[in-house]
Amino acid sequence: MRAASDLSAREIAQRLAARIVELSAFLLPAGHREGAEWRCGSLAGEPGNSVGVHLTGAKAGVWSDFSTTEQKGDALDLVREVLGLKIGDAIRWSLRWLGLEDGEASSPEPPASRTAEAKRGSDYWRKAFSATRSINQTIAETYLVETRKLKPPGPMIEVLRFAARHPRRNADDALEHHPALLALLSDIRTGEPSGLINVYLRPDGSDRLRDRKGKTSWGRAAGSAVMLSPFDDMTMGLTICEGLETGLALLTHNLAPVWCCGGAGNLAAFPVLGGIEALTIDCRRKQAA
Incomplete structure (x- = not known):
């Protein structure tokens, strides 16, 4: 029999997936089962439906958080994200939870405390956005105009901003900084600013970063949109x-x-x-963008 320390991250994720119903209820106790999925409001554990965890079949353990820009992963990623652990710590926690190593697998913080903590930092995106500059004559403009052959929106150019040194956590949870194109999110019902989409760029603007953290969102993404056209233009x-x-x-x-x-x-x-007579939905197959 193989020692627990010899198991790869993928094998640990598979073992967690085999007990995903139990794991989902343990990590996200405020959630509920809907058919073949476990649902809750966010990875902070609030009630709701924005997070879905597959419970059966070939996708068991695969999850998505639609309150962000569709963050997703496997069962081990779920442990890491919910508990806020680095990958090594998430592996050790998982081995204890699976009973493959001695020690207690601690429960996640109660949703109320996690939500309160998130609320305290909920406006950090505003400070970041206020420190940005116009994309004119920056590598953000290079990325859009020269690399992607796109034209920034004239009257709404200020929803797109440039940060020369924008923070993010990489896959190993280490803090790093990159130039970034920032797009302002606004509430689709009120038009009030609600968050940011961060597009991290290569230093020369020749492309965006092509890793799982190449695009992230700050603030509230659910019920929000980047309004490339003015809110008041939404009439017919x-x-x-x-x-x-x-x-x-x-x-x-x-x-x-x-x-x-x-x-x-x-x-x-x-x-x-209300007030929209025609809604056009672009649902083309997603390409590497």
């Missing part, structure tokens, strides 16, 4: 899409007003808004 019709780059491309084809929902989950959950 509206075009919605998933990604920022797709939205800018749609503008060049005279499909304004255009809003970018930031993820497939938000696109699917887009509500019926």
Whole structure:
């Protein structure tokens, strides 16, 4: 029999997936089962439906958080994200929870305390956005205009900003800084700012970073959109899409007003808004963008 220390991260994720119903209830006790999924409001554990964890079949253990820009992963990633652990600590916790190592696997913090902590830092994105500059003559403009062959929106240019040194946590949870294109999220019902989508760029603007943290969101992504057309322009019709780059491309084809929902989950959950007679949904197959 192999020692627990010899198991790979993938094998540990598979063992967690084999007990995913039990694991989901342990990590996200405020959630509930809906058919073949465990549902809750966020990885902080609040009640709701934005997080879905597959409980059966080949996808058992795979989860998505649609309150962000569709963050997702396997069962080991779920442990890491819910408990806020680095990958090594998540592996050790999982081995204890599976009974493969001695020691206690601690329960996650109660949802109320985690939510309160999140609320205290809920406006950190505002400070970051206020410290940015126009994308004109920056590598953000290079990325959009030269690399992606897109044209920034004229009247709404200020929803897109540039940060020369923008923080993020990499896959190993280490803090690092990169230039970034920031897109302002606003509430789809009120038009009030609600968060940011961060697109991290290569130093020369030749592309964005192509890793799992290459695009992230800060603040509240659920029920929000990047409004490439003014909120007040949403009268007769509206075009919605998933990604920022797709939205800018749609503008060049005279499909304004255009809003970018930031993820497939938000696109699917887009509500019926009063006053809109025609809603156009761009649902093309997602490409590497």
